[in-house]
Amino acid sequence: MIEVSQIRKSYNGSRALDGFNLRVEKGELFGLVGPNGAGKSTLIKILSTLIRADSGVARIAGFDVAADPLAVKSAVGYMPDQPGLYQDMRVREFLEFFADAFRIPSQRRRAVVDQGLDESALGARAESFVEELSFGMKQRLFLAKTLLHSPQVLLLDEPATGLDPLARVDLRDQLKRLNQQGITILLSSHILADLQEICSRVALIAGGKNQQDAAGSSVIELRTPDSSLPRLYEVGVLRDGERAAQFAGAFTGVKVMQVEPSRMLVEISGEAAQAAEFLRHLVTSGVQVVRFDRPAATLEQRYRDVFGEKPR
Amino acid sequence: MNPMIRKELRQRMRERRGWILPSLYLLALCAIISFVYYEQSSESGRTQQGWQFGVTLFLTLAYSQLALLLLMAPIFSAGALTIEKEQRTLPGLLTSLLGPVQIWWGKFAASLMFVLLLLLIGIPVLSAVFAFGGVGPWEVGIVAFTTVVILGTISAISLYWSSAFRRSVHATAVSYVTVVVMTVVTLIIFGIAMSSVRAQDGWHSIPLEVRAPLYLNPLFFLTTALVPKNQLYPEWFTCLGAFVAVAALCAALTLRNLRRSGDVA
Numbered sequence: 027m028i029e030v031s032q033i034r035k036s037y038n039g040s041r042a043l044d045g046f047n048l049r050v051e052k053g054e055l056f057g058l059v060g061p062n063g064a065g066k067s068t069l070i071k072i073l074s075t076l077i078r079a080d081s082g083v084a085r086i087a088g089f090d091v092a093a094d095p096l097a098v099k100s101a102v103g104y105m106p107d108q109p110g111l112y113q114d115m116r117v118r119e120f121l122e123f124f125a126d127a128f129r130i131p132s133q134r135r136r137a138v139v140d141q142g143l144d145e146s147a148l149g150a151r152a153e154s155f156v157e158e159l160s161f162g163m164k165q166r167l168f169l170a171k172t173l174l175h176s177p178q179v180l181l182l183d184e185p186a187t188g189l190d191p192l193a194r195v196d197l198r199d200q201l202k203r204l205n206q207q208g209i210t211i212l213l214s215s216h217i218l219a220d221l222q223e224i225c226s227r228v229a230l231i232a233g234g235k236n237q238q239d240a241a242g243s244s245v246i247e248l249r250t251p252d253s254s255l256p257r258l259y260e261v262g263v264l265r266d267g268e269r270a271a272q273f274a275g276a277f278t279g280v281k282v283m284q285v286e287p288s289r290m291l292v293e294i295s296g297e298a299a300q301a302a303e304f305l306r307h308l309v310t311s312g313v314q315v316v317r318f319d320r321p322a323a324t325l326e327q328r329y330r331d332v333f334g335e336k337p338r
Numbered sequence: 339m340n341p342m343i344r345k346e347l348r349q350r351m352r353e354r355r356g357w358i359l360p361s362l363y364l365l366a367l368c369a370i371i372s373f374v375y376y377e378q379s380s381e382s383g384r385t386q387q388g389w390q391f392g393v394t395l396f397l398t399l400a401y402s403q404l405a406l407l408l409l410m411a412p413i414f415s416a417g418a419l420t421i422e423k424e425q426r427t428l429p430g431l432l433t434s435l436l437g438p439v440q441i442w443w444g445k446f447a448a449s450l451m452f453v454l455l456l457l458l459i460g461i462p463v464l465s466a467v468f469a470f471g472g473v474g475p476w477e478v479g480i481v482a483f484t485t486v487v488i489l490g491t492i493s494a495i496s497l498y499w500s501s502a503f504r505r506s507v508h509a510t511a512v513s514y515v516t517v518v519v520m521t522v523v524t525l526i527i528f529g530i531a532m533s534s535v536r537a538q539d540g541w542h543s544i545p546l547e548v549r550a551p552l553y554l555n556p557l558f559f560l561t562t563a564l565v566p567k568n569q570l571y572p573e574w575f576t577c578l579g580a581f582v583a584v585a586a587l588c589a590a591l592t593l594r595n596l597r598r599s600g601d602v603a
Contacts, residue, residue: 074433104433110426126341127434
């Protein structure tokens with residue numbers, strides 16, 4: 027759905043993108059992560075047709091962003107890191123203006139705007155001025171505007187910046203919902219926990235180039251799309267990790283990766299039910315399990331390994 | 339209707355200046371007409387005919403109206419694009435299906451419409467001159483048309499500055515400087531150039547390079563409109579061509595800036 031090949035962009039002689047490559051499949055929720063100045067925003071601006079690349083090819087839904095910007099604009103919803111809103115417009119007027127700007131026929135416009143208001147839970151604030159909304163509401167309004175023309179692809183540049191924790195959770199849920207509806211999402215963020223939670227894969231970028239982790243991969247797999255493929259789980263035990271590892275090794279489809287006195291890392295093949303069955307097996311075997319989870323620090327750890335700095 | 343025009347007009351009419359400026363403009367016109375009436379009627383001897391008084395009043399109003407509108411036009415257009423940059427709303431426009439031409443046209447038309455509104459509300463005041471005679475619909479029409487062309491050009495220039503700068507305050511300041519250059523500096527340049535020229539056979543004996551700066555002077559353009567119908571050629575048409583050319587050039591440059599503005603958006 028998104029293909030970027032050898033894309034380059036310079037600003038006054040300084041390279042923002044230097045031969046970056048990316049491939050996002052249809053229906054994916056894909057993350058883009060890297061330090062400040064890595065080239066994430068530049069890439070997203072090129073994909074949204076805001077700026078032109080110096081060289082290379084970028085395609086969205088089969089359309090070349092440089093050669094066919096109108097088709098790309100129709101297929102894409104873009105949300106910048108600091109979404110600008112007309113503060114002196116009413117919420118409904120704002121959505122109506124953009125529905126008009128996206129050439130939604132006038133007979134459909136009202137229904138589309140009403141749907142946007144409903145989905146963003148802003149129906150009760152439709153007649154309020156934008157300036158009266160909270161930051162989280164404004165973010166929801168901008169996302170509603172981004173979705174008015176039913177884009178196939180969402181390009182989100184640091185959408186959670188400045189949101190309070192609840193609004194962040196809200197946004198995360200909304201993105202998951204949109205992704206489940208079939209919208210492909212490319213999300214740039216510094217908040218690794220969010221990317222870990224919702225993205226299926228994450229690309230690493232720094233200095234405008236693809237970065238590789240220790241395993242030589244420039245894309246980190248966070249969700250295994252094929253449920254039959256193994257998933258990594260972290261099992262915390264009260265004591266005697268060695269004994270727990272013995273029970274674990276005896277269970278079909280489980281491979282023990284790492285053992286410590288109070289935790290072990292296992293790879294479980296098959297459906298999620300297999301993991302539940304394994305947990306039951308451990309407990310009935312007398313292992314005192316205190317934690318059973320997919321390791322949350324993986325992305326953060328790999329980020330540190332690659333970039334050698336603590337993410338924001 | 340271009341959605342930009344609808345949005346712009348709605349936002350402008352919501353602003354406080356949307357009614358303050360027309361009110362001040364009307365008050366200023368009324369003050370000018372009262373002043374002229376008082377001055378003319380208190381002149382010793384009172385020998386002026388009614389039509390002479392009408393012509394004097396009309397000329398005073400035409401130039402005053404142009405001066406007032408030259409002061410107001412940059413207010414509406416110089417901030418039109420910079421405000422989108424300041425509010426960070428420009429990326430939203432550029433990534434919608436509105437093209438740079440539609441964005442420019444929406445901003446230009448909305449700015450000009452507001453100035454036209456001022457012209458329109460001044461008509462009742464201007465029509466007072468008909469009561470004295472000496473001025474017909476042709477004079478009123480050509481003056482109004484010339485004023486619209488001048489203001490359209492000033493709006494296009496201000497929009498260009500608005501596309502070139504990031505801050506409204508800078509774009510507005512440079513727009514006013516441009517207005518001053520066009521109205522005052524061209525006159526001074528003409529005056530300096532004239533001091534070294536001996537024009538014995540009237541206006542047309544002055545070399546073109548000496549006259550040239552005046553073709554960009556709004557007050558001179560208005561003056562060329564006040565001659566009899568059959569004398570509009572060549573001066574009025576030359577001014578018209580010069581103003582339209584400047585406006586077209588500014589529009590083209592603004593569109594180029596808009597196409598490149600994703601970098602700063």
